[in-house]
Amino acid sequence: MIISIASGKGGTGKTTIACNMAVSIGHDVQLLDCDVEEPNAHLFLHPIIDNIKTITTPVPIVDEEKCDLCGKCVEICQFKAIVILGDTILPFHDLCHSCGGCELVCPVKAITETGRELGEIEEGHLDGLQFVHGRLRIGEAMSPPLIKKVRTYCDADKLAIIDAPPGTSCPVIAAMKGTDFVLLVTEPTPFGLYDLKLAVGAVKILGIPCGLVINRSDIGDDKVMEYAKETGIPVLMEIPFERKIAEAYSRGDLIVEIMPEWKNKFQELYEAIKAIVY
Amino acid sequence: MKELVIISGKGGTGKTSLVAAFASLSSNHVLCDADVDAADLHLILDPQIKKQQDFISGNSAFIENEKCIQCDICRDLCRWDAIGANYEVDQIECEGCGVCVHFCPEQAIAFPENHCGEWFISETRFGPLVHARLKIAEENSGKLVSIIRQESKTLAEENNIDLMLTDGPPGIGCPVIASLGGATAVLIVVEPTVSGKHDMKRVLQLANHFKIPALVCVNKFDLNIEQTLEIEAFSQKNNLDAIGRIPFDPQFTKAMIEGKTIIEFNNNSESSQAIRDIWKSLEDRFQLREV
Ligand code: SF4
Ligand code: SF4
Numbered sequence: 001m002i003i004s005i006a007s008g009k010g011g012t013g014k015t016t017i018a019c020n021m022a023v024s025i026g027h028d029v030q031l032l033d034c035d036v037e038e039p040n041a042h043l044f045l046h047p048i049i050d051n052i053k054t055i056t057t058p059v060p061i062v063d064e065e066k067c068d069l070c071g072k073c074v075e076i077c078q079f080k081a082i083v084i085l086g087d088t089i090l091p092f093h094d095l096c097h098s099c100g101g102c103e104l105v106c107p108v109k110a111i112t113e114t115g116r117e118l119g120e121i122e123e124g125h126l127d128g129l130q131f132v133h134g135r136l137r138i139g140e141a142m143s144p145p146l147i148k149k150v151r152t153y154c155d156a157d158k159l160a161i162i163d164a165p166p167g168t169s170c171p172v173i174a175a176m177k178g179t180d181f182v183l184l185v186t187e188p189t190p191f192g193l194y195d196l197k198l199a200v201g202a203v204k205i206l207g208i209p210c211g212l213v214i215n216r217s218d219i220g221d222d223k224v225m226e227y228a229k230e231t232g233i234p235v236l237m238e239i240p241f242e243r244k245i246a247e248a249y250s251r252g253d254l255i256v257e258i259m260p261e262w263k264n265k266f267q268e269l270y271e272a273i274k275a276i277v278y
Numbered sequence: 279m280k281e282l283v284i285i286s287g288k289g290g291t292g293k294t295s296l297v298a299a300f301a302s303l304s305s306n307h308v309l310c311d312a313d314v315d316a317a318d319l320h321l322i323l324d325p326q327i328k329k330q331q332d333f334i335s336g337n338s339a340f341i342e343n344e345k346c347i348q349c350d351i352c353r354d355l356c357r358w359d360a361i362g363a364n365y366e367v368d369q370i371e372c373e374g375c376g377v378c379v380h381f382c383p384e385q386a387i388a389f390p391e392n393h394c395g396e397w398f399i400s401e402t403r404f405g406p407l408v409h410a411r412l413k414i415a416e417e418n419s420g421k422l423v424s425i426i427r428q429e430s431k432t433l434a435e436e437n438n439i440d441l442m443l444t445d446g447p448p449g450i451g452c453p454v455i456a457s458l459g460g461a462t463a464v465l466i467v468v469e470p471t472v473s474g475k476h477d478m479k480r481v482l483q484l485a486n487h488f489k490i491p492a493l494v495c496v497n498k499f500d501l502n503i504e505q506t507l508e509i510e511a512f513s514q515k516n517n518l519d520a521i522g523r524i525p526f527d528p529q530f531t532k533a534m535i536e537g538k539t540i541i542e543f544n545n546n547s548e549s550s551q552a553i554r555d556i557w558k559s560l561e562d563r564f565q566l567r568e569v
Contacts, residue, residue, distance in 0.1 A: 008316055010289010010448045015473065037449035038287055038480060040473040078337065078376050099375030100357055138483045141420060141452035166289045166448055167315035170417045173370060190534050191294065195316040201414040206370070219531050243501075250502035252472035 002160045003273060004034075004179040006203075008195030010166035012185045013215040013239070018163040019044045020255050024266035026128050028158045033133035034147045034175040035165040036119060043252045047124035047131035055134070055149050056115030057142075059096040060103060062089045066110035073102035073111060094141065118146045123153070130158070144174040151175070159270075168198045176203065180277050182210040183236070188220035193227060200233065209276055213269075216241040236272050237265065279434060280462040280564055281427075283312070283490075285446035285454065287477030291469045292497040295530050296553065297445040298322040298539040301404040303557045304566070307441040309402070310430040311409040312423045312457040314395070319445050322537055325400030325407050333395040333410065333425065335418040336374040339367045345386035352378035352387065370415065394418055397426050399433060406433055420452035427457065441566055450484045458484070462564060463491045465521075469498050470505035478509065482518065492518055493563075495556055499523035519563075522556035524549050 005018045015033075019041050022031040033041040060073070060082060067089050073082050081095035082102050091102075093116045103111040119136040134150040136143050143165070151174075154160045164175035176182055182203045186196040196212075203210045212228055217238040228235050239245070239255075248258045256263045284300075286293045297319060301309055311319040339360070341352070346365050353361040356378055360371035367378075367387075379387045394417070397410035408430040410422050430442050444461070447453040458464060464485050468478040478494065485492040494513050499506040506523065513520040525548050533543035541550050560566060 009318070010316075011469075012290060037451045037454075038473075038477040040288070040476060043472045043476055076376065076380055078374055097373055097375060098357065099373060099377050100355070101375055101377040101380065104355065104377065105380065136450060138450065138480065139455070139487045141455050143449075143451045168414050169315045169412055169419050170415070171449075171451065173415050177370060189531050190321045190537075191318045194318060194321055198316060198414055205415050219528065221535050246501055250469075250471040250474075250505055 001181070001274070001277060002154055002162060002179040003181045003183055004162040004164050004176045005183045005185060006164040006172055006176055006199055007166055007185045008168055008199030009186070009192055012187050012192060014185045015040045015044065015163055016249060016255065017183065017185050017213055018161050020262065021266045021270060022129055022161050023254060024256055024263045025159060025270055028128065030130040030132065030153070030155055030158050030160045031163065032150050032153060032160055033163045034150050035163055036134035036136045036143050036146045036150065037165060039133045039135055041163050042131070042133060044254055045126050045129070045131060047126045049122050049124040051123040053121045055118045055121055055146055057098045057118050057145050058100065058113040059093040059098060059116045060091045060111045061114045062091060063110045063112070064089065066108050068108060070107060072105045072107060076101040076105050098145070118142070121150060130155070143171045147171060147174040168202045172202060173206070176208065177206055179208060181273050182208050183213060183273065184210055185213045185215055186224055187216045188214055188222070188224040192220070193224050196224065197227070200231070211236040211273065211276065213237045213239070215239045234276070237269050279431065279440060279442070280566065281442040281444060281460070282560065282564070283444040283446045283457055283461045283464045284467060285457070285464055285481055286448060286467045287450065287481035288469070288474055289448035291467045291474060292530065293467045294318045294445055295534065295540060296467055296497070297443060299541050299553045300443055300557055302539045302541045303554060304441065304443065306439055307405055307443050308430045308434040308439055309405065309407040310426055310442055310444040311407065312427060312444050312453070313447040314410045314412045314419050314422045314426070314453065315447060317409055317411065319407070320409055322534065322539060323402040323404060323407055324537060325398070325402045325409065327398045327400045329399040331397055332393055333397055333422050334391050335394045335421050336392045337376065337389045338369055338372050338374055338392055339376070339378055340388045340390070341365050341367055342386050342388060345384050347384055349383060351381055351383065355381055395422060397422065397429065399429065408433060419447070420456035423447070423453045423456035450480055454481070454484065458488050458490050461490050463493060465493045465495060465560070467495055467497050468509055470496055470502040470509060472505070475505060475509055475512070482516070494518055494520045495522045495524065496520070497524045498526040500525050521559050522552060524552045
């Protein structure tokens with residue numbers, strides 16, 4: 001089973017939920033941090049890293065000897081990633097979406113592919129937990145291809161918990177698509193509610209069952225609760241605001257480390273999700 | 279024309295509340311909500327929309343089944359496995375590259391433009407706001423950010439306004455890159471947590487990469503003084519101005535619920551005082567005051 005943990009609004013506690021749940025379950029579990037722009041789960045889990053891989057995406061290089069400046073590649077490229085300037089052909093690797101179109105249309109076979117670095121994937125472990133995260137290269141604009149690469153580490157025999165990036169656009173979709181359940185983490189504030197509605201919209205498009213965790217559940221108003229009732233989205237967990245939790249988080253400590261009684265609640269959360277999915 | 283972009287790397291550090299507070303302190307500016315993916319500034323500013331425009335960007339492939347001869351050429355060429363079992367294009371996977379469109383021997387694939395959202399020019403009690411709504415599950419947020427920043431700039435120039443205040447998106451990917459280019463400075467709002475610090479460093483590297491001067495302020499600084507001191511020490515070592523600290527204050531949430539900025543909600547609170555000091559130091563540094 002694959003559970004993705006998402007939120008719309010950032011900073012609501014996705015990573016906290018993902019890490020605490022993974023550690024509470026403890027065995028046959030994977031944590032895949034797909035927030036590749038700002039991966040944080042490793043700061044809480046301190047996994048032992050066993051393997052680091054550089055991930056690239058194909059981009060064109062042009063053999064100027066062969067190129068006769070016919071312009072067919074420029075024509076097919078939807079992303080203005082290859083242009084003719086005077087009598088030179090110039091690929092702009094940063095803009096390239098790696099579709100391979102230019103290579104396919106080139107009548108003189110002047111185009112081959114090289115790689116643009118997207119970032120790194122680090123793989124590690126912590127007791128019975130397998131850890132994987134992606135780290136987007138600074139200056140790289142496109143995170144979905146790297147997120148999809150992290151997703152390929154999902155092991156069908158294990159429970160995979162995916163820490164998704166914030167928002168509702170393509171990076172989150174890449175992290176949630178094809179997962180069995182989306183756990184949405186929100187806070188009971190106007191920003192939290194507004195962004196939650198957008199996130200629910202995204203989950204609906206993908207047609208995945210979802211449930212809610214309300215974090216800092218006593219800091220705001222009742223609107224998130226009312227929304228959950230109206231839409232029939234189950235509230236699976238509420239975590240009240242406690243300075244002790246906020247401080248533990250600030251140090252990089254897990255809730256279950258400072259309050260072991262929460263371990264049960266996270267296991268129950270997982271059971272509740274299983275009951276919905278199966 | 280000056281532009282201050284407020285970002286955070288990590289989401290939820292209080293960036294938008296701070297932008298709203300600055301808006302109530304500054305007298306002459308254009309506001310730009312570049313967090314197009316989860317735009318929240320309007321929830322405090324209650325904008326009256328004056329102009330609305332569609333955001334059209336990119337194309338998507340649609341196979342016209344009556345023309346399709348099921349030759350599978352498109353399936354072999356598509357690098358996103360977007361061609362489904364029944365020769366329909368998975369719109370979530372389709373990258374809009376047009377390769378299938380070009381190579382389809384029957385010209386059976388249509389390639390219309392995408393309507394990805396809307397952008398708006400609005401009036402608020404703190405001056406004009408340019409903002410947008412990206413459709414859910416859409417791409418091209420970077421392009422939308424570029425459009426609304428350009429519109430904000432034009433609006434400012436037309437009205438002889440000298441300052442743009444931009445609420446930037448979280449992360450370090452395409453919308454963030456689009457919100458940084460050409461900015462006067464970026465203010466990084468960080469919280470004193472291990473994640474906050476980690477994410478600040480990455481977004482700072484990005485600012486350095488694009489040679490945009492960066493400043494730092496610590497929000498909820500008293501949640502973890504040790505982390506706050508580490509962030510400030512790191513800033514000093516890296517020639518990064520740490521221009522202030524804002525205390526943890528539940529009134530931010532209360533203000534948000536009433537649709538007010540923290541300054542409007544309680545002008546005398548410690549946090550309001552801290553924000554005023556930060557704003558003043560930004561004004562001095564970038565000569566933002568009108569003469
Ligand atoms: S691979 Fe595709 S996106 Fe990249 S330059 Fe060639 S045509 Fe353009
Ligand atoms: S336009 Fe490109 S991504 Fe979309 S279906 Fe065709 S080949 Fe695949």
